[in-house]
Amino acid sequence: MYEVFFQKFNQRTPLTEDEENFIKQYLIPKKLRKRQYLLQEGDVCKSIALIEKGSMRTYLVDPAGQEHITAFALEGWTIGDLPSFQSELPSIQNIEALEDCELVLVSKSAHDELLKTMPKYEIYIRLLITDAYMALQKRTLNMISLSLDDRYKAFIDTYPNIAQRVPQHMIASYMGLSPETLSRIRSRMNNSK
């Protein structure tokens, strides 16, 4: 239990056994079945979650009622809606399990307490957010500067395991495309090689 959580933590910020045990007090395990929600729009995001097992998606519903996937997450990734988590205001996003999931939750109060009492946790969080920021920036740069074909290639290269486990129409949604267009990109790529 919590294996992946502490593996990821130690990767960035090595912990003693005592420190691990101290943190464990604050962690809450949670299981979600496929299609269950960790967060629904309108609710406050009360926890950030590390995925021990399974996969999830975050999505947004636009004014026209269309869904747009904004993030995928696999084992070892941390998810949550940061604006809602920070502000304790209702979220506009949804987070749903794509497969049966085992999660480790850190509630807002636990998070605040750990930030206050444990410098290593503060460092860990800073590194986590820094990485998230850089990944998001890379995504934004790709979105702006690459052709569709190259964006799809970049996605496959960066996240080969997502491409395998997630239906294509969701990848299209993540890329901001219609499923038909992604299908055509793929057939274009197959023909030209």
Added chain:
Amino acid sequence: MYEVFFQKFNQRTPLTEDEENFIKQYLIPKKLRKRQYLLQEGDVCKSIALIEKGSMRTYLVDPAGQEHITAFALEGWTIGDLPSFQSELPSIQNIEALEDCELVLVSKSAHDELLKTMPKYEIYIRLLITDAYMALQKRTLNMISLSLDDRYKAFIDTYPNIAQRVPQHMIASYMGLSPETLSRIRSRMNNSK
């Protein structure tokens, strides 16, 4: 000198006078004339910069040779290329002064030293990156889910001062549009009200 820097710092993490003086040792003032560069692609981003006065842009040149503006920054904002700053590897972005600028630089070594010795600096950086992440996420969500007209309105609402100080073709570039398309959006908006 450093007024804006400490105003922003104190806003998030109040400092005593001694603490301010401690940090001041690490700060380097720098002036840039319009069109001068803080960072050019291929170089390592050696400092993060707070803008005391002036405005800047960050841009990327794509494989086809086209420029894409990825960020604007005004007084009180902090800029730099995080992936390059963190990794000390060459950057793929350029940061250029749009007006004459007065900057406050924190070098990588100063940054690392401050992180190590001063918990309040660590907190400040975490909050800074958290805000940057949330702003970038909001931009990404808008990009994916809104119509062009609404995206432009959202930009104007969020950054009215940028819209005033920056040429429209740069805003078009930031939004990933041709200048002509942005011009037509604007005339559409004027006609319908």
Added chain:
DNA sequence: GCGAAACCTTGATTTTCGTCAACGGTTTTC
């Protein structure tokens, strides 16, 4: 103060992607 850039707009044409629709194959579900 004058010439040259830079900037914004408008029109005509082309390209690209979304939408609509139909089909076949696979997986779920009861």
Added chain:
DNA sequence: GAAAACCGTTGACGAAAATCAAGGTTTCGC
């Protein structure tokens, strides 16, 4: 095990934005 839902592909069409081109205005540099 059959019906239903889901999924990916393909074709025809239409809408939206890019591109190309030209003209008019403002700003900048000397």
